[in-house]
Amino acid sequence: MAPRTTPTGQQDSAGRSALSQQKVGSTRTLHTVRDADGQVTSLVRRTVLPGGLRVISERLTGTRSAAVGVWVGVGSRDESATLHGCSHFLEHLLFKGTAERSALDISIALDAVGGEFNAFTAKEYTCFHARVLDEDLPLAVDVLGDMITSSTITAEDVEAERDVILDELAMHDDDPDDVVHNLFAEQAWGRTSPLGRDIGGSEASITALTRTQIRRFYRKHYRPANMVVSVAGNVDHAALVRQVRRAFGRNDFLVGDEPPAPPRPASRAVRVRPGTVEATRPFEQVNVVLGMKGLTRNDERRFALGVLNTALGGGTSSRLFQEVRERRGLAYSVFSFASHHADSGLVGVSVGCLPSKLDDVLAVVRAELARVADEGITAEELARGKGQLRGGLVLGLEDSASRMSRIGKAELVYDELLSIDDVLARIEAVTLDDVRSIAAEVFGQPEILAVVGPA
Known part of the structure; x- marks a missing residue:
């Protein structure tokens, strides 16, 4: 039991x-x-x-x-x-x-x-x-x-x-x-x-x-x-x-009757600006982040985005890892991410590659994001993404420091504490349609591109 x-x-x-x-x-x-x-x-x-x-x-x-x-x-x-x-x-x-x-x-x-x-x-x-x-x-x-x-x-x-x-x-x-x-x-x-x-x-x-x-x-x-x-x-x-x-x-210090401060308000979304920015550094590699506007911290669709992010670039079986590194050998490191704030958020893909492979890397990443935006992910990827999220959550909470961080951050920024069972249930409830909908919305937006490397 x-x-x-x-x-x-x-x-x-x-x-x-x-x-x-x-x-x-x-x-x-x-x-x-x-x-x-x-x-x-x-x-x-x-x-x-x-x-x-x-x-x-x-x-x-x-x-x-x-x-x-x-x-x-x-x-x-x-x-x-x-x-x-x-x-x-x-x-x-x-x-x-x-x-x-x-x-x-x-x-x-x-x-x-x-x-x-x-x-x-x-x-x-x-x-x-x-x-x-x-x-x-x-x-x-x-x-x-x-x-x-x-x-x-x-x-x-x-x-x-x-x-x-x-x-x-x-x-x-x-x-x-x-x-x-x-x-x-x-x-x-x-x-x-x-x-x-x-x-x-x-x-x-x-x-x-x-x-x-x-x-x-x-x-x-x-x-x-x-x-x-x-x-x-x-x-x-x-x-x-x-x-x-x-x-x-x-x-x-503990004087007064002031109530606990509420979570940071999100009354107005912070504008996200598309565009390209480059910086020259004497590095051997070119480092790239390509992304778009994401979701705020309290958006209930963040669980669907989490499953999508895991299937897209969250591990060695993910689409991006398989396509960019395993099949084409274009980069050593490639992963996707999603960051959430009170009134804004970002999603993106991070890659490090040789300067000679930059154009090919960008072409492959853009193609995969467009394909996910048009078609969503497969049932197998959905199941694998859920399993990876569930396992990562539970295994990540095996020590007292992780548990402390979970309850402290939840108290400060959410004003609520979901149980681990609640979080697992919300992950399990994500459907293919949920993922397809959020993929079309997020990856259909204008891109933000940052490139750092040798001239």
């Missing part, structure tokens, strides 16, 4: 979990998964603390680890032109020290218990995360709480980290894959749009950012209502809530 998932969150008239209606201080159980004997194997619970800070956890039986993440609803698209790169700059600076801990103290605290500790900045959110033994979870929560609420952001740290970030930007500029995807986004959304700009900033913007600007950005966006603390593994939710209260209670 398969595990049974019991969703216990209330649903509103639109079918979404009414999480935003939860009162401060209350705890709700969102999902319970039981095995064939009725024993609980997974339990997802949610608490809203003062100030609107959300704490969500998934208790997994049979594990000795715990992963914790602090998700902040701010990313590069929240920056003006003068603040370009500020989110990423701030991510670096929060590791530099607090009134209680120096940068070395922060590093030692997690290293001493064998923990993993890092952070990343995206276009719409920032995440600070750690993975430790279950017994060391209180330490990880305390370190993260100290960093988030009490960073000193000194002038000396700003200047030291400025050089580190400039080195990081130079490193990415030497990576052809990074360069071509940044160029693709810039063409799609425009250099004046925050979505079209590089997450890390530019040499000019990072050089010009001041400590005052960064501190103001910090105070504006790093508010409890704009944050989610997510934990997965061998965790007791009630004990976790107490730990978060202590760790994030510094400097009166």
Whole structure:
């Protein structure tokens, strides 16, 4: 008998979990998964603390680890032109020290218990995360709480980290894959749009950012209502809530009755611009991204697009891999992708090839996209795409860090948490007609082409 998932969150008239209606201080159980004997194997619970800070956890039986993440609803698209790169700059600076801990103290605290500790900045959110033994979870929560609420952001740290970030930007500029995807986004959304700009900033913007600007950005966006603390593994939710209260209670951070911030609004779709853009770099290969406008994050057709993307270029049995690499030997690497944001999205194909094969690669990719737009995919490809998506989803959630990311991101950007069974059911419900319809709509649009390589 398969595990049974019991969703216990209330649903509103639109079918979404009414999480935003939860009162401060209350705890709700969102999902319970039981095995064939009725024993609980997974339990997802949610608490809203003062100030609107959300704490969500998934208790997994049979594990000795715990992963914790602090998700902040701010990313590069929240920056003006003068603040370009500020989110990423701030991510670096929060590791530099607090009134209680120096940068070395922060590093030692997690290293001493064998923990993993890092952070990343995206276009719409920032995440600070750690993975430790279950017994060391209180330490990880305390370190993260100290960093988030009490960073000193000194002038000396700003200047030291400025050089580190400039080195990081130079490193990415030497990576052809990074360069071509940044160029693709810039063409799609425009250099004046925050979505079209590089997450890390530019040499000019990072050089010009001041400590005052960064501190103001910090105070504006790093508010409890704009944050989610997510934990997965061998965790007791009630004990976790107490730990978060202590760790994030510094400097009166958890004060006020502000409700949790809703997901980023998508009232108006961001315009996507077709066109071609090229950049010359002294690389051996030509790197290409060819794509079109995609779907927004909440578009219910994203499951059909996921199946289509997998069949088209999601693995070694996909159409593009077989046609471009196996049959014709035109490229070593070829894959398709779909990215989703609150009010925009992109789909595309990424290829790296020798300069002499560029024209042939583009001809084959365009022909395959046109064929899929006209004919859809076969029943065999549909079944294979569903199977690959299901397997990738389940296998990708075998560790506590993946589970933490799933519930944290869902809480921050969706305001609902679909159970794994719900997601699998939506994948299984995709039909050939669904795929054919979305293929015709997406791949029938004007193309965006980015090319990076030698002159």
